[in-house]
Amino acid sequence: MPNARTSIWTWAFGLALLAGLLVLPQVLSFSQREIAVLLVINVLLVVSYRLMTLTGEWSLGHVVLMGVGAYASALFSKRLGVPVPVSMLLGAVTAGVAAAALSFPLFRMKGFYFLIGSFAAGEVIRLIWKYFTFPFGGPKGLKLIPGFPDIGPISFFEPEIYYYLCLVVVAISVFILYRIERSRIGLTFHAIHWQDKLAESVGVDTFRYRMLAFVLASFFAGLAGSLYAHYIGTVNPTRFDVEEMVYVLIWAIVGGTATFYGPIVGVVVLTIINDVILRSLGLDEARPMFYGAILIASVLFLPDGLESLVPKFKRMFGSAKSTPDREVAEAREAS
Amino acid sequence: MTRPILEVRDLSRHFGGLIAVNHLSFAVQPGSIHGLIGPNGAGKTTTFNVISGFYAPTHGQVIYQGRDVSGTKTARLAAVGLVRTFQGTTLFKEFPVIDNVRIGCHASARSSFMSRILGTDRAVEAAATRKAEELLDFFGLGDLRDEKASNLPHGHQRALGMAVALAADPRIILLDEPFTGMNPEETARMMALVRDVRDRGITVMLVEHDMQAIMGLCDTITVMNFGSLLTEGTPQEVRTNPQVIEAYLGSPAHAA
Amino acid sequence: MTELILQTIVNAVYAASYMSLIAVGLVLIFGVMGVINFAHGELYMAGAYTVVALYSLFDWPFFVSVAAGLVFVGVLGLVMEYALFRPLRDNPLGGLIASIGFLLILQTTAVLGFGVRMAFIKPPTQAKIEMFDGVVLTHQRLFVIVAAVVLLTVLYFFLRKTRFGWAMRACAQDKEAAALQGISLNQVSRIAMFIGAALAGVAGALTAPLVSPTPYMGHSVIVTAFIIIIVGGIGQLEGAVAAAILYAFVHTFVTTFYDGVVADIVGLVLMLLVLVIKPTGLFGAKDRA
Numbered sequence: 001m002p003n004a005r006t007s008i009w010t011w012a013f014g015l016a017l018l019a020g021l022l023v024l025p026q027v028l029s030f031s032q033r034e035i036a037v038l039l040v041i042n043v044l045l046v047v048s049y050r051l052m053t054l055t056g057e058w059s060l061g062h063v064v065l066m067g068v069g070a071y072a073s074a075l076f077s078k079r080l081g082v083p084v085p086v087s088m089l090l091g092a093v094t095a096g097v098a099a100a101a102l103s104f105p106l107f108r109m110k111g112f113y114f115l116i117g118s119f120a121a122g123e124v125i126r127l128i129w130k131y132f133t134f135p136f137g138g139p140k141g142l143k144l145i146p147g148f149p150d151i152g153p154i155s156f157f158e159p160e161i162y163y164y165l166c167l168v169v170v171a172i173s174v175f176i177l178y179r180i181e182r183s184r185i186g187l188t189f190h191a192i193h194w195q196d197k198l199a200e201s202v203g204v205d206t207f208r209y210r211m212l213a214f215v216l217a218s219f220f221a222g223l224a225g226s227l228y229a230h231y232i233g234t235v236n237p238t239r240f241d242v243e244e245m246v247y248v249l250i251w252a253i254v255g256g257t258a259t260f261y262g263p264i265v266g267v268v269v270l271t272i273i274n275d276v277i278l279r280s281l282g283l284d285e286a287r288p289m290f291y292g293a294i295l296i297a298s299v300l301f302l303p304d305g306l307e308s309l310v311p312k313f314k315r316m317f318g319s320a321k322s323t324p325d326r327e328v329a330e331a332r333e334a335s
Numbered sequence: 336m337t338r339p340i341l342e343v344r345d346l347s348r349h350f351g352g353l354i355a356v357n358h359l360s361f362a363v364q365p366g367s368i369h370g371l372i373g374p375n376g377a378g379k380t381t382t383f384n385v386i387s388g389f390y391a392p393t394h395g396q397v398i399y400q401g402r403d404v405s406g407t408k409t410a411r412l413a414a415v416g417l418v419r420t421f422q423g424t425t426l427f428k429e430f431p432v433i434d435n436v437r438i439g440c441h442a443s444a445r446s447s448f449m450s451r452i453l454g455t456d457r458a459v460e461a462a463a464t465r466k467a468e469e470l471l472d473f474f475g476l477g478d479l480r481d482e483k484a485s486n487l488p489h490g491h492q493r494a495l496g497m498a499v500a501l502a503a504d505p506r507i508i509l510l511d512e513p514f515t516g517m518n519p520e521e522t523a524r525m526m527a528l529v530r531d532v533r534d535r536g537i538t539v540m541l542v543e544h545d546m547q548a549i550m551g552l553c554d555t556i557t558v559m560n561f562g563s564l565l566t567e568g569t570p571q572e573v574r575t576n577p578q579v580i581e582a583y584l585g586s587p588a589h590a591a
Numbered sequence: 592m593t594e595l596i597l598q599t600i601v602n603a604v605y606a607a608s609y610m611s612l613i614a615v616g617l618v619l620i621f622g623v624m625g626v627i628n629f630a631h632g633e634l635y636m637a638g639a640y641t642v643v644a645l646y647s648l649f650d651w652p653f654f655v656s657v658a659a660g661l662v663f664v665g666v667l668g669l670v671m672e673y674a675l676f677r678p679l680r681d682n683p684l685g686g687l688i689a690s691i692g693f694l695l696i697l698q699t700t701a702v703l704g705f706g707v708r709m710a711f712i713k714p715p716t717q718a719k720i721e722m723f724d725g726v727v728l729t730h731q732r733l734f735v736i737v738a739a740v741v742l743l744t745v746l747y748f749f750l751r752k753t754r755f756g757w758a759m760r761a762c763a764q765d766k767e768a769a770a771l772q773g774i775s776l777n778q779v780s781r782i783a784m785f786i787g788a789a790l791a792g793v794a795g796a797l798t799a800p801l802v803s804p805t806p807y808m809g810h811s812v813i814v815t816a817f818i819i820i821i822v823g824g825i826g827q828l829e830g831a832v833a834a835a836i837l838y839a840f841v842h843t844f845v846t847t848f849y850d851g852v853v854a855d856i857v858g859l860v861l862m863l864l865v866l867v868i869k870p871t872g873l874f875g876a877k878d879r880a
Contacts, residue, residue: 105867116821117866120859123814127856176452183451184437184444184460191427191438198425201387202503203413203442242814246629246691253684285702292695299685299692300678 009314021167025160033159035275037231039268040166041224046251046263047174048220053257054186055213056193058115060245061102061122062221067240068125069095069222070229074145075135077230084148088226095222096215098125103211119242129237141236145229166227173220174264180216181260189213254298256305265306270294338401340365340507340538341386341417346395348378348385355381357562358395363507363555368533369540370549372573373559374583379542380511382559387419387509388412400506414442416506422515424492426499428485432476435484435495436467439502470498474528490521494528501532508532510541514548526552550574558582597726599847600840605732607839608739609794613812614819614831615743616790620668622763622826623783626676626683629690631816632809633697634788638664638795639804640701643710646799653715657796664792665785667697672784677777694809701806709803735797742790743832750828759783763826818862824872833874 025033049062073091076082082090102121109117129136136142148156148165156162180186188209191199196206229235255266273294278287302308339362348356356378363369373379384390386397391406398404399417409419427435437444444463446456471477474494479487484495493513500508513529514522522545529552533539543549549556550570558565558573560582566573573579613635620628628634641660645651651659675689718730750756761769762779770776795804802808815838823834838858845854865872 105863109866109870112825113866113870116817117863120818120863120866123859124856124863127852127859131850131852131856179452179454183454183456184441184446184463185448185451187434187438188441190430194427194429195425197409198421198427198499199438199441200409201413201419201421202439202499203410204438205410243810250688250691253688286699288695289699289703292692292699295692295695296675296689299682299688303679303682303685 022164025163030159032276033163035271037159037163037166038228039271040163040170041227041231042248042251042267042271043264044170044173044220044224044227046248046255046267047177047260048217048224049248049252050257050260050263051177051180051189051220052213052217053252054181054189054193055210056111057210057213058249059214059217060115060119060242060249061125062217062248063240063245064122064125065095065099065218066221066225066228067129067235067237068098068218069225070235070240071129071136071142071225072222073226074142074229074235077146078142078144079135084146084230088223088230091226091229092219092223095225096219099215099218100211103207103214106214107207107210119245122245123242126237126240137236139237141234141239143234145233145235147233148230162231166231169223169227173223177216177220178260185209185212250295254295254302254306256307258305259307259310261310262305262307265310269306337365339363339398340400341540342396342398343382343386344396344398346382346385346397347393348381348390349393354562356385359559359562359564360395361557361564361567363538363540365506365538366533366536367538367554368529368552369538370553370556371540371542371559372544372546372549372556373565376561377559377582378562379559381562383419383509383511383542387417413503413505416504417509418500418503418505418507419509420496420500420511420513422511424489424496426484426492426495428483430484431481432471432484432487432495433464433467433480436470436498436502437463439470439499440466442503467502470501473501473531474498490517490524493517493521493525497528497532501535501537505537507538507540510539510543512543513541514543514545517545522548594725595847599844601726601728602847603840603843605728605736606843607836608736609798610815610819610839611743611832611835612739612790612794614816614823614835615746615828616787616794617816618820618823618826618828618831619759619783619790620787621820622828623759624672624676624780625766626686627690628671628787629687629813630671630694630697630809631787631791632811632813633694634664634667634791634809635795635812636701636804636806636809637667637697638792639799639802639808640705640710640795640806641792642796642799643705643712643804646715647710647712653800657793660796661789661793664795665789667792668784668786668788669781671788672780676784677780698806698809705806707806709805711803712800714800731801735794735801738793738797742793746786746790746828755779755782815858818858820872821862822865822873824875827872827874830872830874834872837873 024036028036045062045066049059052059052062069091071091072094073084073087076087076090077084102118106114106117106121129141130139132138148162150156154161156165181189188199188204191204192206192209200206251266251270252263253266254270255264256262270291274287274291278290283290298306341363342361344360346356346359347354359378359382371379371382381390385392388407388409388411396403396405399412399415404412404415404417412418427438430438440463443466444459446459450456468477468480471480474497476491476495476498479491484492487495497508497510497513510529513525517525526548529539529541541549541552553570555567556570556573557567558576558579565578565582566576568576613631616634617628617631620626620631638660641663642653642656645656645659646653671690671693675693676686679686679689714729714731716730720728720730720733750760758769758774758779759782761772761774762776762783766776769779819834819838820831822838823830823832838861841861842854842858845857869875
């Protein structure tokens with residue numbers, strides 16, 4: 001259970017993080033700001049993915065559902081004239097509805113088969129986008145997607161302003177996802193993951209909860225897709241294919257699956273390594289090779305994920321000062 | 336006579352060509368401790384699994400509180416008060432003891448989605464935690480509240496399994512071989528716990544091999560053999576029934 | 592019309608040939624080692640580029656280049672087994688990530704070595720067989736068909752008649768029991784990985800003159816291979832061959848008579864149907880009750 005002293009550290013860290021995030025665009029170059037926008041969107045993508053994995057279901061269709069949100073928001077705003085903020089939400093809802101519909105065939109499969117089934121369902125959707133030039137634009141996709149409208153004097157055209165928009169939306173979304181995981185809903189997800197028969201025996205409808213996890217995760221993936229579509233201005237089927245899905249898997253697994261923040265650490269660290277460090281070293285064509293080598297090294301030497309480094313950092317900082325945590329623990333043991 | 340809380344009528348369950356349960360009928364009186372026994376392969380486990388919703392009957396009915404619940408799934412049965420436990424130690428091994436029971440409180444800790452996110456479900460959750468703590472005390476596990484479930488000794492894990500089931504507010508609880516692998520001391524403790532559960536007003540039905548426990552606990556015993564009903568009666572009647580003895584030991588002529 | 596159908600059948604047989612080599616390789620690795628080799632498509636690509644290098648650039652004889660490709664890619668498989676899959680035996684998700692990392696390394700090596708554009712290789716022979724009705728089968732395609740039949744037959748006998756093959760089948764069924772019988776899991780994994788990789792490599796080497804190799808050619812191959820092994824049944828080698836034939840025929844016919852994208856959709860729908868109706872695959876064990 002968290003005690004008062006840990007809370008203060010958490011608050012301090014949280015505030016420092018918040019300050020850093022707010023100031024960030026000012027210290028970055030233009031292209032780095034673009035990376036920052038996409039990074040914030042990807043944080044939402046990977047945190048929403050984590051929600052699904054809580055029930056033990058590893059889907060390979062998550063990025064496609066992001067695409068469903070992206071395409072839906074683009075079509076609502078471009079073809080039907082819906083205002084962009086509304087179409088973004090509609091995009092998220094569409095992704096949720098798609099997930100609800102897919103739940104029925106997909107949750108008849110468990111584990112490995114669900115993985116492959118979700119991949120197949122995602123590919124079918126992507127191929128539908130590729131095939132139907134009306135209304136999805138075929139292989140070329142949709143272009144000239146309207147951007148986020150001005151609010152008074154604030155224009156969202158520049159990356160740094162759009163970054164703040166994404167930061168607000170993603171922060172709220174991540175908060176909601178955090179609250180879900182910490183609540184009884186999250187507890188029930190874990191229960192279904194480890195012992196679904198036992199959960200059933202006390203009245204948990206495992207199908208409904210799996211579907212809930214899937215729909216919620218897809219809603220937020222769709223929201224990430226909407227943010228993406230109205231920033232980049234174009235969507236096409238290639239952008240949501242299995243290569244991109246693999247990145248989400250990598251962020252989640254390399255970051256670590258035991259904690260809420262693990263995948264966030266994964267996406268931030270790996271994006272910085274890939275898009276900032278490796279790029280600045282100028283080896284653009286060889287980047288994937290180094291990335292691949294880093295992936296291999298991380299699973300060989302950090303099998304519990306990057307998140308397992310966090311307690312080590314904490315101990316490093318804690319050992320320099322007196323540790324009331326230890327005193328409290330010792331007092332408890334003595335009683 | 337009062338209406339039975341649970342009834343099995345002409346129940347059959349086939350697996351392809353194998354008839355595991357064959358036209359079985361019996362009734363469980365509310366507030367009783369009812370045993371279901373039989374030699375290996377008699378079909379007790381299958382019957383248990385049909386009653387608890389894991390399988391649907393091939394023929395026949397399962398009647399609970401006067402309503403036909405044949406083929407109803409386990410989760411729905413739990414929601415109306417028919418709860419089962421599991422053989423061995425099926426628990427949320429990585430969770431602390433208290434969280435195991437808190438999950439059992441699932442049905443009674445309802446709250447809206449919004450209140451879960453905003454944290455306004457605090458009252459409901461506090462009530463669920465209190466209920467879980469009360470159950471842990473009832474089973475003598477109160478001090479182990481924060482221990483990881485997998486760290487508990489075997490007998491305590493079994494008790495925890497019953498606590499989890501009880502958290503779901505059952506009217507009838509189906510115990511799946513609760514005494515397997517227990518030494519005499521653990522058996523005596525578990526027998527006392529089963530009586531305590533009955534004294535809370537919950538009907539108990541158990542499938543079991545341990546004759547001492549069955550004879551010591553049950554008001555009525557149903558005996559199965561080869562998927563069919565062999566006989567039914569009080570422990571005294573069943574214990575001295577020659578057919579029962581024969582079923583368990585083989586032909587009496589060879590006993591000498 | 593008959594001519595078109597017959598030609599399509601011939602094309603489908605060719606497609607089935609190289610797809611079954613790749614799929615069987617993947618199933619072998621998964622069946623024996625329990626690991627999903629995401630880099631399998633890149634092993635295929637490596638075989639193709641071996642031929643690009645040796646035959647096209649250094650003018651080695653074609654079949655020698657193919658043999659070199661087989662050996663080289665087999666050795667790549669050994670490297671993967673030793674460096675990646677063995678240390679990560681207890682960590683299947685980690686093994687998956689590691690194979691993705693290796694995929695990126697192979698792809699980038701090809702990009703750095705040969706460039707991103709398609710490499711065009713002059714086929715070693717332009718000869719064709721004219722079958723009836725103007726239906727044409729090029730010798731180059733015939734090589735692929737013959738190689739598939741020969742290699743898969745040899746593999747079949749290897750698995751059924753030799754000691755190593757028996758050991759591999761034992762490991763695929765039950766690793767612990769196999770280990771108790773004194774079978775060296777490391778040795779069996781090495782053999783499975785070599786064979787599995789070599790099959791993919793030889794498929795790449797032989798088809799190199801027929802497709803235009805690019806560093807990214809492995810991508811579509813791996814997707815198709817997964818579909819095939821799901822439809823055939825995970826761990827079922829005969830199933831993989833049968834499913835490869837089925838898939839090749841369906842895909843080739845739909846592409847010829849309708850559209851390539853539609854063919855992809857049909858293939859996926861087929862896989863989804865199998866997953867929903869009989870998840871263990873057409874040739875897999877019956878579902879438990």
